[in-house]
Structures are given as structure tokens and as C-alpha cells.
Amino acid sequence: MNTIIFRTFAPYLTALMVLFSVFILLRGHNDPGGGFIGGLLAASAFAIYGIANGVTPVRRAIYFHPISLAGFGLFIATLAGLPSILAQVPFLTGLWVYPKIGSVELALSTTLIFDIGVYFVVVGTITSIALALEERLED
Amino acid sequence: MNQTILLLLLPFLAALIAPALVRVLGEKAAWLLALAPATIFTHLTGYLAPVAAGEKFTMGLQWVPSLGANLSFYIDGLSLTFGLLISGIGTLIILYAGGYLKGHPQQGRFIGFLFLFMGSMLGVVMADNLIALFVYWELTSITSFLLIGFDHNREASRRAAVQALVVTGGGGLALLAGVIVLNLITGNTELSLVLNSGDVIRESPFYLLAFWLIIAAAFTKSAQFPFHFWLPNAMEAPTPVSAYLHSATMVKAGVYLLMRTNPVLGDTAIWQTVLPLFGTVTLVIGTLLAIRQTDLKLMLAYTTVASLGLLVMLTGFGSEKAIEAAVYYLVAHALFKGALFMVAGLIDHEAGTRDVRKLGGLRKAMPITFFAAALAGLSMAGLPPFIGFMAKEEIYYAIAKPDAWSVAITVFTIFGNALMLVIGAAVAILPFFGQKVETPKHAHEGPILLWLGPVVLSICGVVSAIFASATNLLFISPMASAVAGDSVYAKAAIVFHLGVPLTLSVVTIALGCLIFWKLEKARFAMAYILRKIGWGPDHGFDQFIAGTVGLSTKITRIIQNGRMEAYMTTVFLVFGIAVWSSLYIFDELPNWPRPSGLSFYETGIFLLAFVGLLAIIYAEDRLTAIISLGIQGFAVALIFILFGAPDLAFTQFMVETLSVVILALVMTRLTLHKTDHRPFYEKSFDFAVALTAGSAFTALLLAVVQVAFNPALSEFFAAYSRTIAHGRNIVNVIIVDFRGVDTLGEIAVVMIAGLGIIALIRIKGRQPRVEGDQ
């Protein structure tokens, strides 16, 4: 699989897939998509990069250890539940704000933060699994 | 909250701080710690006057009101007297333990255990709630296990501890069943209410069940024949434990239970047969076994067994007089036996041995000990002017009746009491009189911490007899009333009243003196008889344990045979048969629906999935297998698309791709059998099992889709997804909002799986790695 075409092409493909995964994540609340799907897509992107160019460049590109990304995701997913304490509603109840930037109204919510947490957990876990297995293949 | 409830929980607090306090202050901490039980004792004395006037107190905290499980307490004459004995003797025992284990590195732990026991025991006698009673009861078993096994470096201690736990803990399970039966009969969970339903219980068809369960609990706890063997073995415990648990308090819990349930379970033919019968047998066997012992503690332990038998016999005898006698004897026994145990420990501590044959002439060296031993020993022997004498008078007064049953019991009781006198005299006289014998340690009087307990208890034995009217009014009458179920007025006094009881007392004393004179001979005779018999319940316990272990080993070998295939075959076969047979039995077999029109591409996708599945089974090499796995996965994704689940389809595509990739990564490095090499009959059997379970799923699913669908939940999500959760993709809204907590748990699972994989990959193997492709 280490053809020169694949190796050259893979970084761009990965970048595109990660970008697309973020898009999928953010539109998830209204159209097909969401944290799980986005996360899987991004993880596949990193897996492809790993197969094509080896694990070391991927690890360098992600910068953090993937499992710490997963830990970060779990952390912010839990944090997303805490503001509901202030609003005196049950844990993880969605809260919404609509700030206006210029003429664009943004819909921000704790559920979005939660979904981003899900995304990070899935990306982190699956990428670390795939990279760990690929690494083993190399040695 | 009620002050009494707090005080009843105080010992547990003391248990927490005891180790730290002992570490700082050494054995002097005992003085401070003894304040806890002393406070409880003082507080409880405040109840004496109202309880004597006939009042009863209930108090408690609600815990699980819907199940009737509350932490509630009940104070009447019975529980009050017990509570005073436990806290009062407890105070002395804590002091005694301070002196006895002075300098022991584990002293703090020991005193902590003692406090745990004290709290549990107070709970047993005070508990009003039946479940609380059971919990406290088992807590006393567990703390007694810890205390008996305190010296856990010796095998004998460990064995005794396990034995006590198995016997009394097993009895506790019977108690649980018993209180549940009582609860089902009466509908009440509070003892104070159950006690009002005596007639309902006695007429219930479940009376016998409740009776035997309560009897099993009481007889194991109170070491009745044939469960008596654990109590002498428990003498492996340090002496403060023997004095506290195994004479004054814990072993009396069984008697307490019988006394407590006497108003509702008693007054029946079986109660008045079983209790006196086992009680008398225990009395005789206990005293006979006691004479053959030479160890002071063992002699006392066997007489404790005998005394408990006497108490059980009196409780079941069935007259108010007998109950009054039982109450008298219970108080007397707690006082003199506790004192004598402490004396035995004191002699052991100062002289270095507890063998009566190696002790003698300690009168001069240990005058205070001798004083306490003499008072307590005379009380045990049943001589005036001690409470033991009054108790014995009351006993004879109650049981000496002209019918054959009573006469038989009276004869055995005289015999037992005579032997008890022998032991009492032996413990009080043999170590102190006679020739001065050289002991392992140079004997001298112990410190105040050690002699305070026995002296106080033995003096109590005199004082309570001299002020008999106060004793009757404050302790005996209220307690006897509670046991009998209606008012009893005790009238015993220290003055002799000529008559049958006094005559029997004289006979007892004469018989006792005779045996004491020939004690050596009696001991040899008993030893000879026991050697001839050879087998005893103690040996039986070992056989029971060995048998249980052997049986469970055999069963484990059959059930856990180490063959995964066997486990899975069992699971799936049972599943398949269970589903099919229950569908058949309850007449829920699905109708065979007419196949509705499948479109061309639907048929195609289903066939694709089917082909993918077949290809996995028949794959000749692993690459084909992996690709086939991908095919069935993608077919599933297509099915999701067909039925309006784009999210699922997308996820399924991604997952199948990743599965194929990681499977390929791992499988290229394993040398594996490419195809199935198993014999044909094995394959056919496996296929039959798989088909049974698989078709069960089909039948189940068909049966499910043929019943009307309840769309309430789905409609709820559809109706509120946009209006309150502001999302148009209902599936995603359910995941991140409606069921967000679930999802939080699920992503935690995903992450844990990831951590597990990383750990698995990183750990070093036990053997050098065997690479498949080398």
C-alpha cells in the first residue's frame, strides 16, 4: 500500500477528511451527522495517514497523545452537564444562548459542547487503537 | 435526634478512635475509652424507674420506609437489663483489656474490635426492627470472628474463629428467614408490634417454620447441643473476649432471642418440649465435659455451655416462675462468670499458666484476685449470701413439680448444678489453696486495670443479693414481665425459706462436695469415656468443611471445565430452547406472515448480506474472510439507508471500514489455521445449536412485530425534538440531549476499551514473543 501516489495523496486526503468531519459534527443537530460519525470519520483519516506515511508523522501531526484527546473529550462532555446546576435543572439538560455577531445569529448550546466531547472521545480512542496496531506492524 | 439513639451508636465511634488513642496514650487510653460504655450505662439507668413502672419506649430513624427497614430501638425490661449488663460489664472489660494487652502492638485494634462488638450487641438487644435485629446479630458474629481470630498467627485461633463464624453466622441466616416469616405472618416489621400478635402467630400454618428457624438461630448462638462445640474452641481468644463475649453477652443473644419471642412463640407444646429437652441435655453434657478439663478457661467455657442450657430449659419450661428463675440466673451468671473469666485471665497473666494442676497457693501472692475469685466462685456454687444462691432457689422452686417430666428435669438439674458447684469451687479454690507451686512466671498481684473488673462484678453478686428487694423491683420483675408477656412480681429474698427448694439445694451442695472430693477420679473417668467415644461434633465440623470443599470442587470441575466451547454451547442451547418453549407454552408462536412485495434492490441487498455471511464460513483464506466480513457489514449499512436511517448507515460504513483495516493489521501477523479442520459431526452439532438459537431470534422478532406497536416514546421525541431541544435531527437530539447521561456513560465505555487496548499492546508477554511471520 505504500505506493508513491498514495503516500503523496494521503496528507491532503486526511486534511480534507478531518475538515469534513468537523463539518459533519457541527451540522449534526439538524441534519444527518453528529459527534459519533464525525469522530469516526476523523479517526479513519488519521488511520489512512498512518498506513500511508507511518505512525510517527501522524503522532507529530496530532501533537497530543490520542488517548489524551479522548480524555479531554470525556472531560468537556462532563463539564457540559454542569451549567445546568446554575439553571437548577437536572444534570446535562441542554441550555441555549443566541448571541448575535453582526447580523448572523449563532445558536450555541451546552449540547453542542457535549457533542464536541463525544467527537473527541471517538477520535481519540479509535485513532489510538489504530495507531497502536499500525505501530506494532512496523516493528 | 434522640439522645439514646446517638449513645447506641457511640461504641462504633469509639471503635474508630480507639487505635489512634491507644497509640498515643498506651494502655492508659483504656481509662478514657471506658467512659464511652460508662456513659451509656449511666444513661440507661435513667430508664430504670419508668421501665419498672411498666413503661415501654420505642424510638428510631426511618431508612427504607417502603420496605419497612428502619433503624429503630425498643426499650423494655428485657432489653434494658441486657443493655445495662452489656454496657456495665463492657466498661470493666475495656479497662481489663487495657491491662491485659498492655504493650501489645495491636492493642488499639483489639479494643476497637471490642467496641464494634459492644455496639453490635447493644443493637441486638435494643433493636425493634426485625431487619435491624438481623443486621446487628450478624455483626456480633463477624466481630466475634475478628476477636477470636485476634491472634491470627496461630492455626488454632484461625480455626476457632472460622468455626464460630460458620456456626453462628449460619444461625444468623436462619434468623433472617425466621424474621421474614414472622413479618409475613403478622405484616409488621417492628418487634414491639409483632409481640402483640401472639395468637395470630401461634395459629398460623407457618408457626412451625418460624419456630424451627428461630430455634436454629438461638441454639447456634447460645451453643446448645449439638452446636456447643464452637464455644470452648472460642477460648483461643484473649481472655477479655472470653469474659465479655463468651460468658456475659454474645452467647446470651440466643437466650435473649428465645426470651424475646417467648410471648409470641411460647406457650405451645413443641416450645415446652424442645427447649427443656435440648436445654437439659446441654446442661448435663456441658458440666460433664467441664470436669475433664484442667485449663481454667476451658472449665469455665464448658460450664457456660451448661448454664446456657439451663437458661434455655427454664425459658421453655412454661411457667412464670421458671421465667423469673431464668432471669435471676441470667443476671447472676453474667456477674459471676464474667468475674471468674477475668480471674482466670489474671492468673494466666501473672502466673503464666491456667492449668489447675500447675497452680496452687496463690492466696498470699494475689490476695485481691483471691477475694474476687472466692466471691464469684461461691456465687457460682450457689451458696448464700450470693445472687447465685437466690437464682438456684428460684430454679428449684419453679421446676420441682410432682409430674414425671418435671421430676426428670429436676434430677438432671440437680446433677448439673452439683457439677457446676464443683467447677466453681475448683476455679476459686484450687489455684489459691494448698502447697505453693512453682509457676512459669513469678506470681504477684496484677495492676488495678486487671483486678478492678472481677472485684466489682463479684461484689455486685453480693450486693444484689443483699438488696434483693431493689434487684427484684428494678431488674428482675420488669425483665420477667417482658419475657412472660404480662406482669410478674418477683419476690425472692436472701432469707432461707424452708421447703422443697432448700432441701434440693442442700442435696446439690452435698453431691457437689462429694464429686469435688473425688475430682481427680471423675476427671480420669470422663477422659476415658470420651476416648472411647472418639467422635464428637467438633470433629464433625472438620468433616463437614472437608466435605463441602470436596463437593464444591467436584461441582466446579464439572461446571467450569475450562472449555469455552462448552460454556457457549450451554448458553446458546439454553437460550434457544427457553425462547422456543416459552413461545410454545404461552401460545405466542408468531403467525407465518405472507411475504409482502420486496422490490428488486431490496432483494438484492438481502442476498448480498446472505452471501457475505456464507462466504465468511466457507472462506478458504483469511483475506477472503475479512472481505466477506466487510460485505455483510456494508449490506447492513445499505439496509439502514433503505429504512430511513442515514446516520446509522454512515456510522456503519465507517465502522466496517475500520474493522476491516484493523482486522487486516492483526491477522497478517498471526499464523492461523486457514479453514475449519474440525470433524464433520462437531460442525453439524455446532450448526444445530446455532440454528436453534438463531431461529429462536427470528421467531422472537416475528412475535414482537406482530403485536401492536406502542409509539408513545417515539412520538414524544418527535414532538419535542425541535420545540424544546432545538434540533431537527431527532436521532442526534436523543443522543446528545434527551438521553445525554446514557451517552456520557457510553463514551466512557469507548474510552475505557481504548485504554484497555493500549495497555494490552504495551504489556510484556510472559514468554518471548512468537511472531507469526517469522
Add this chain to the structure above:
Amino acid sequence: MEIALALLVGCFFTVSIYLLLSKYVIRILLGVAILGNAVNLLIFTAGRLTKEIPPIIPEALQVPDGIIANPLPQALILTAIVISFSFFAFLLVLGYRAFQDLNTDDTDSMRFAEPVDEPNPPLGY
């Protein structure tokens, strides 16, 4: 429609159980992977089938217009797919490590935890 899918679910389960019962680790792993799909399809079908209308509310409306696919089983299955994948990966690595350490892929020879000639437990206190 349901009948066809019910039969297919049966096929999935049968094949998966047949593979689980074979003694070789890699075939068992394939069985586990199929088992996940089988269970997901089972839940999916039990939630009733609706053709081709995803549970998405149109832009202009507050509640869905007419019949939509049942969203609840979809939400359950979506997370189940990801979890069963993590589980599958874990088992895969576990099987691989077992093969490395025990040098066999036959479950009958994996007797490290339950040896054939295990002595009786010791008696004593």
C-alpha cells in the same frame, strides 16, 4: 417486509453463533463482529420499519410532517455500533496477545487459568 428481515436476522445470528462455537480465536472474532450487526438489526426491526423517510424535521416545521422512521432504535443503535466496534477491537487485541503468549489459537489449549490437572484446594485454616 418484516418477515424477510426477521429471516435475515436469524441468518446473522446463526452464522455468528456457529462461528463463536468454533474453537479458533480468529473465527470467534469474526463471529463477534457479526453478532454486533445481528443485534443491531434485531433492535432496528423490532422498532418497526418505515421506508426511506429519515427522522428529520423539515426546516419549516416544528414537528415532523406525517410518518417518519422511528428515531429511538436509531439512537440506541448508533451508540451501539461505536461501542461494539471498541469492544471488537479490544477482543481482537486480546486474542492477538493470547496468541503471542500462549502460542495457540485453539481455545481448548488455552488452559492457563483452568489447568486440566488442577490439585484440590488445600484444607486447613
